Amino acid sequence: MRYPGRLRRSGVFAAVLALTGGVLTASAVTAPPAAALTDPVGFTADHLATYQTNGIVWSLAEANGVVYAGGTFTNVRPAGSPAGSNTTSAVNFAAFNAATGAPTGCPLSFTRSSGTATVRALAVSPDKSTLYVGGYFNAVNGTAANGLVAVNTATCTLRPGFAPDFGATVRALDVAANGTVYAGGDFQSVNGQTRRFFGAVTAAGALTAWNPDADDPGRTLKVTPDGQSVLIGGDFFTVGGANSHALAVTAAGTGALTRAYPGNFIPSSAVIKDIVTDSLSGGWYVGGEGAGGASFDGRLAMDLTTFDQRWRDTCQGATQALRVYRGVLYAGSHVHDCSTMGGFPNQVRKHLTAQAVDDPAMLGWLPDTNDGIGEPVGPRALTVSSRGGHDFLWVGGEFTTVNGVAQQALTRFADSPDTGAPSAPVVSLSAPRAGEVRVTWRSSLDLDDSRLTYRVYRDGGSTPVHTTTGSSLFFSRPQLTFTDTNVVAGRSYSYRITASDGTNTSTLSANASVTATGSASPYAERVLADGADLYWRYDEAGGAFASDASDNGDGGVYMNTPSYRSTPSAVTGSSALTLNGTDEYVYSDRLHHYTSPTPYSIETWFRTSTTRGGRLVGYGSNIGTAQGHTSGISDKILYLTDNGRLAFGVQVGSSGSRPTITSAASYNDNTWHHAVATQGPSGMRLYVDGAQAGSNATTGNRSYNGYWRVGGDAMATAWPNRPTSTYFAGQVDETAIYPSALTAAQVAAHHELADTPSGPGDxxxxxxxxxxxxxxxxxxxxxxxxxxxxxxxxxxxxxxxxxxxxxxxxxxxxxxxxxxxxxxxxxxxxxxxxxxxxxxxxxxxxxxxxxxxxxxxxxxxxxxxxxxxxxxxxxxxxxxxxxxxxxxxxxxxxxxxxxxxxxxxxxxxxxxxxxxxxxxxxxxxxx
Structure with a gap:
């Protein structure tokens, strides 16, 4: 919707939000056909057959087309094999062919004489000849070892003579060009000398002078590409006695603090879980895990020259692992709320995401795992390996499913081929005026292609009558529209649509048909002429898609299968929607942003006999989902009280003030009533059946990202005369939202026109x-x-x-x-x-x-x-x-x-x- 104050974004997220300014029509088709992967995404979302482990994979590394996995497990088994079947012993460590996903035969077992052994860190020397393995163990294949060993990658044997002694778990490793091995973890001594949580040894295992001297454990570290600095992250609050919480830059030779991040740069409740660098972008990237909405769970982009912040991703969801590939930052997390970024609000967790290194906006790459066992948080480690002419992104963690299929702890994705087709479009048809059929559809979803090409076929034809492109993400699937003007009144037409990523094409949508009309609805024409930029007429025969009759393309989603095509409707020639008052509602399929005091109007028709009240139309901070998420913030609400009185209220800022207008009369008499609520420079107005029912002078409301909902959402107890039920039981029809405050004359005209059938004298x-x-x-x-x-x-x-x-x-x-x-x-x-x-x-x-x-x-x-x-x-x-x-x-x-x-x-x-x-x-x- 065209509301002032919308957040601007680049990348795919911007392409999706751009559709909030207008629906794609035939004249808007300027982009080339979609490619199989939407640039700059480099991997498909199709997971490949990969061996699994029976426990958590904490770390991944690669060398020469071999991927190494370390963790807490005892065996591996092929893809598709349930736990306990077809197993091969692999004690906390395994090596795999990057291209086939099968073990390469590297039988190293990491054990302890007491306690639970685990491998927590893997790093490969710059020449790929040596793999360093860190964790909590005191033996490898029976040979004594204390937390860190070196493995010859050519022979998969321990390098003799390398035997450093770490006093506790090693959780992070990196190797410099000069062979120095940097480590972080829980230890407070190395080779018998004090090294609190960070230390380094030479390629021969001798202790170096590098000593950041942190006060709490280290979780991650990375040597900068120039070899001059070591970036460290973890739980700590001081480095070398100076304040620097969770993140610091240290000198590669001494460990002296060269850049501190004191204060609340990283909130005190957060820790840093991963750091990666990228020479091409000149940046380094940080993943955080915090507690609570004010903490840090997202990602930072930092500059390798100045060590300053470039951008900050404030999504919530405990980032565990990062990897940069061809200008894209891939992340393993359980992200569930990006509302502070202008993105999706709190909803079902997503575990694998991507964003460009120069922009925190989410890209259209969304394969998924579950949370899995352990804490649980899903993915824990990422690495990229090349073999056989292809690049592969490997993912390790504690998950037990990938893309809904059973697969434990390991999976991988390739740069090609993309074999996943987009979902089929969901189509709605209308004949709004003489000589027109309006074909609208909910944009499809493809987990690695956000920009898709759509082809519209008429009357069973094999040649499309219309082709267009559009962008969508899982939380924002804008409506697209084609108006067919080559129609004759009285004749029936049918339409089907496909979505394609350039390589894979969806199945045809379900066939939909409509009879072209010889006249327009005066009511609908007036609503559109007065500027509605969301207009749901509820004429669908079924399904989950509520078509927007405006040119703004703000389609809705029907939740929990309300009763469609109810009659009689409020406006002749249309139909109504029946809601059960328990869990049925409609929500806008696109994120909006309101900045107070932007004017607006809410209009709907309703019919009910309920004595439990209910929320008719309102604005809220959360998307509607099958999981029943309701809004934490909610205002601009039109609702019924238990005794049938109509109320319109807003929340002023973040305060508890909720100025509300309530009608004197009750309207739960099982007849149709017309309700309009407006707010603008002259304050709030409530109209019922064409006449003003109340007003006040309040011009402000709450500014936030959100979604329109019809039929139900959360309502705080502070709302005046809060109804027993926050869901509406009854019929609704002709719901419209305007980016202006309708005048009393406009409202009266709408009410009067509803008595006019679908054409003059019809x-x-x-x-x-x-x-x-x-x-x-x-x-x-x-x-x-x-x-x-x-x-x-x-x-x-x-x-x-x-x-x-x-x-x-x-x-x-x-x-x-x-x-x-x-x-x-x-x-x-x-x-x-x-x-x-x-x-x-x-x-x-x-x-x-x-x-x-x-x-x-x-x-x-x-x-x-x-x-x-x-x-x-x-x-x-x-x-x-x-x-x-x-x-x-x-x-x-x-x-x-x-x-x-x-x-x-x-x-x-x-x-x-x-x-x-x-x-x-x-x-x-x-x-």
């Missing part, structure tokens, strides 16, 4: 069947006149419906027709296959029709049902209005048929719940 009639039944080819002489209708091709079912079609009103003709229906609760009710509606030309009655006496059918297709896959769900299909128009004034029958093997079952006219019965909706307009 008439809409809703009919229920006079007869309906189905037949079964297996029981060919049985009549099925019950609460369900069925359709299937193989082992056939056919369903029949008869309606008493009225004559057209004087001076009018049939403009559009649709059949609304609800799939039954039978487990097989939904169908992934198409089912057609065709005219019945023979005679039948619901009390006597059988398969053997079934009537003859015409070949004309009135409409095609596609995508009715869910049970107990409302759907709708547009019908051929000209054909039905020729039968007006008579009893008219059509059959529900299929040529497939997947049955469709819908409730019939005999079902007890009237709202579940099929309905034929006819709209008449001027000739």
């Amino acid at each position: 008439t809409t009639l809703t009919l229920t069947p006079t007869e309906d039944a189905y037949v079964n080819g297996v029981a060919a002489n049985t009549t099925y006149n019950d609460t369900q209708l069925a359709s299937r091709g193989t082992t056939p079912y056919l369903g029949y419906l008869r309606f008493a079609l009225p004559a057209a009103p004087a001076g009018q003709q049939l403009r559009s027709a649709r059949l609304t229906f609800r799939t039954s609760s039978d487990a097989t009710a939904g169908s992934a296959e198409p089912h057609t509606l065709v005219p019945v030309t023979g005679a039948w009655t619901e009390s006597a029709v059988t398969y053997n006496t079934r009537p003859s059918l015409a070949t004309t297709v009135l409409g095609t049902i596609s995508g009715a896959t869910a049970v107990s769900t409302d759907y709708s299909v547009e019908l051929n209005a000209p054909v039905l128009g020729g039968a007006l004034g008579s009893a008219y029958s059509f059959a529900l048929t299929s040529s497939g093997t997947d049955s469709l079952r819908i409730w019939s006219g005999e079902v007890a719940t009237a709202a579940y019965r099929p309905q034929l909706v006819l709209t008449f307009g001027a000739e």
Whole structure:
């Protein structure tokens, strides 16, 4: 939405947020087709078959196409093998072919005579000839060792004579060009001399003078590319007696502190878990783990020359491991909240992410693990290795799944090929005005391709009628739109869409159809003319996508399957949405930013008889998810009190002040009411049914990143007359958000226009069947006149419906027709296959029709049902209005048929719940 104060971002995140300024249309197609990987991402999100361990992998290193893993485990097993099967002994250490993921046969066992042995640090010498292994052990293959050994990478044997003695666990290692081995950890002595938490030895194992003298353990360290400094990180608060918490720069020769980071540069509750350097970007990168929202869990980009900060990622989620590859910083963490970055709010954890080295914005690379065993935090280590002409990103940690597949502690990703196709687009159609069909869809998701190419196909054609590109991330999937102007009023059109990353193409979306109209809705036209930049009409027949009728592309997501296509609606020619008051709601699919006192208006229609109140429309800090996340910050709320009074309130700044307007009248009378809430330079206004119901002078509200929600979200107890339920039970329709404060005249005009049908003088009639039944080819002489209708091709079912079609009103003709229906609760009710509606030309009655006496059918297709896959769900299909128009004034029958093997079952006219019965909706307009 075009609100002042939006945070600016570069990279993919910026491309996604750029769509908040306008929907992609045909005229916006200027970018080339999407590549298989969206630049600058260098690895696919498709995990490769890799051996697993039976415990945590704490560290990874690579040399000459071999990847070394150290941790706390006792065996390895192939990918796909459950724990305990097909195991090979590997005690805390293993080596793998980088390209195949299989062990190379490097049988070194790291053990202790008492306590639990573990390998915590691995580092390779610059010439790749020596692997240094650090941890908590006192023997390797039975040979005495005290926390650090050197391994010949060519022979996988210990280098003789290298036998330093570390007094406790070694957790971090790096090797300088001159062969000096730098170490950090829990130890306070090396070779019998005091070295508190950091120390270094020569390639022969002799102690050096390097002595940072920290006061708490070291977790990570890295020699700078010029060899002059060693960057250290950990738990410490002082280095050499000087204040420098968790991070410091030391002289490579002496360990003297050369750059301190005192104060709150790293909050006191945080520690530093990893440091990496990158000569090409001239930067070094830091990963933190903290406690609480004010701590540091994200990443820092620092300058290798000045040692100053370049940027700071303040996402929450305990960063454990970093690696730079071709200008991209890859991270292992459990990031779950980037709201302080202008990114996604608190939600389900993501464990693998990427960002450009010069920009903290998230890139479109999002394979995932779970948290796993141990603390648990997921990935613990990253390394990049090349072999066989490909580069591989290896990931180690405590996870037990990768991309939802069982895989423990190790996985890897390659630079190619990308084999993962994007998700299929979710499509919604409308006929907003004469000569137009509006095709909207929720942008797809691909875990390594944020910019995708979409192709729109019409009426089953093989050549797209429209091609465009769009960017999306998991937390921001903007709506895209194509307006087809090559249509004729009264004719039905169908559309399907694919998404492609340039190499892989999604399946076709479910077929959707609509009948082009000959006139526009005066109500909808006025809403759009008055500047709505979010406009949900709730005309979808099902699914999770709520189309935005504005040109801003701010689609919504239906949560927990509300009841679609409810009638009667607030505005003739449209339909409404029914919410259960428990867990059903709609949330905007895109992040917004409000800066107070930006003006805005909230508009919706509602109908309810609840005595528990509920939140109608509001703005909140959290995205809606299946996990039920609600908003920690919430204001700009339109809600009902328990006694049905309408309230509009805001929160002023971060204070507890919540100025609220509450109507004097109650509106829980089960009739439609029009509600508008505005805030601008003249303060707050609340309008009900076209008239002002209250006002106050408050111009300010709370500034934050957030999402619009309809039907439910958190409400603090401080809200005046807080309802018993924060979720709304009833119907909503025609919800719109404006970037301005509507005037009283505009509000009154909207309310008045809602009484006007879908065109000047239009008439809409809703009919229920006079007869309906189905037949079964297996029981060919049985009549099925019950609460369900069925359709299937193989082992056939056919369903029949008869309606008493009225004559057209004087001076009018049939403009559009649709059949609304609800799939039954039978487990097989939904169908992934198409089912057609065709005219019945023979005679039948619901009390006597059988398969053997079934009537003859015409070949004309009135409409095609596609995508009715869910049970107990409302759907709708547009019908051929000209054909039905020729039968007006008579009893008219059509059959529900299929040529497939997947049955469709819908409730019939005999079902007890009237709202579940099929309905034929006819709209008449001027000739």
